[in-house]
Amino acid sequence: MDIKDQVVVVTGGGAGIGAALARAAAKKEAQTVIVADINGDKAKSVATDIGGESFRVDVSKEDEITALVENVEKRHGPIGIFCSNAGFVTSAGLEDTNERILNMWEVHVMAHIYAARAVLPQMIANEGGYLLNTASAAGLLTQIGSLSYSMTKSAAVSLAEWLSITHYHQGIRVSVLCPQAVRTDILVNSPDVAGNEESPEWQEGGVASSDGILESETVAEACMEAISEERFLVLPHKEVQGYIEFKAGNIDKWLNGMRKFQDKLFGDEPLPGDAMKKFL
Numbered sequence: 001m002d003i004k005d006q007v008v009v010v011t012g013g014g015a016g017i018g019a020a021l022a023r024a025a026a027k028k029e030a031q032t033v034i035v036a037d038i039n040g041d042k043a044k045s046v047a048t049d050i051g052g053e054s055f056r057v058d059v060s061k062e063d064e065i066t067a068l069v070e071n072v073e074k075r076h077g078p079i080g081i082f083c084s085n086a087g088f089v090t091s092a093g094l095e096d097t098n099e100r101i102l103n104m105w106e107v108h109v110m111a112h113i114y115a116a117r118a119v120l121p122q123m124i125a126n127e128g129g130y131l132l133n134t135a136s137a138a139g140l141l142t143q144i145g146s147l148s149y150s151m152t153k154s155a156a157v158s159l160a161e162w163l164s165i166t167h168y169h170q171g172i173r174v175s176v177l178c179p180q181a182v183r184t185d186i187l188v189n190s191p192d193v194a195g196n197e198e199s200p201e202w203q204e205g206g207v208a209s210s211d212g213i214l215e216s217e218t219v220a221e222a223c224m225e226a227i228s229e230e231r232f233l234v235l236p237h238k239e240v241q242g243y244i245e246f247k248a249g250n251i252d253k254w255l256n257g258m259r260k261f262q263d264k265l266f267g268d269e270p271l272p273g274d275a276m277k278k279f280l
Helices: 016-027 040-050 062-076 098-125 147-170 216-229 239-249 251-266 274-279
Strands: 007-011 032-037 053-056 081-084 129-134 172-177
Touching (some): 007 098, 016 032, 016 216, 032 040, 032 062, 040 053, 053 062, 098 129, 098 147, 129 147, 147 172, 239 251
Parallel strands (some): 007 032, 032 053, 081 129
């Protein structure tokens, strides 16, 4: 898809990858870039910089995403590209509360469903549209240290696959972004790791500590290229492709390697899941 002249919506657009996506779309001469974020001030700041429009939106609320889509369509016309991007991280295993797990499920999975549900009717009627869903390398591999992050990001990848299969014949194209570590606000804004942002178990996908941290602008450019090429999987860290192939070729060997990597990360510290001892 040609990004030029498209109406582009970016959720989680107030900082990090989202802000970089908004700026990259503006540079590609999108007709209008809509910056949506739960932090309305940050969304407004980014939108002002690029000559776009901002909305305060909590993506875990379906009615707010629906209202966003309706407002954008009324003010700017059909949405051509919807980037569903908001996210956060937590540190916990089975001992995590249902409330926290469900909150992450709402943001990382249901928000993508809400967005697709709201925007696809108009896109299908116009015989085409694009969904860019942000997941993580953790969705293809796993996230050492967080049950809910691993689970929800895996579900996000599966959802993107389903959307691509189910609606392709209606002109809908889908890409899913699966980076490892990216220099963003996701750690600063996450309740369990604020002040401990360099902790290695929080590198995306459980393997990024050896593969480097990318700037959000680099990730956004990879997304723009994928949209232009209508390519499903966006892997800014090229190493991830090899990890996927290794995992698919020998899952038991891969699991053993991840166990060893977990031991290396934590050393003498309690391993993820040790908090379950309080239930025993």
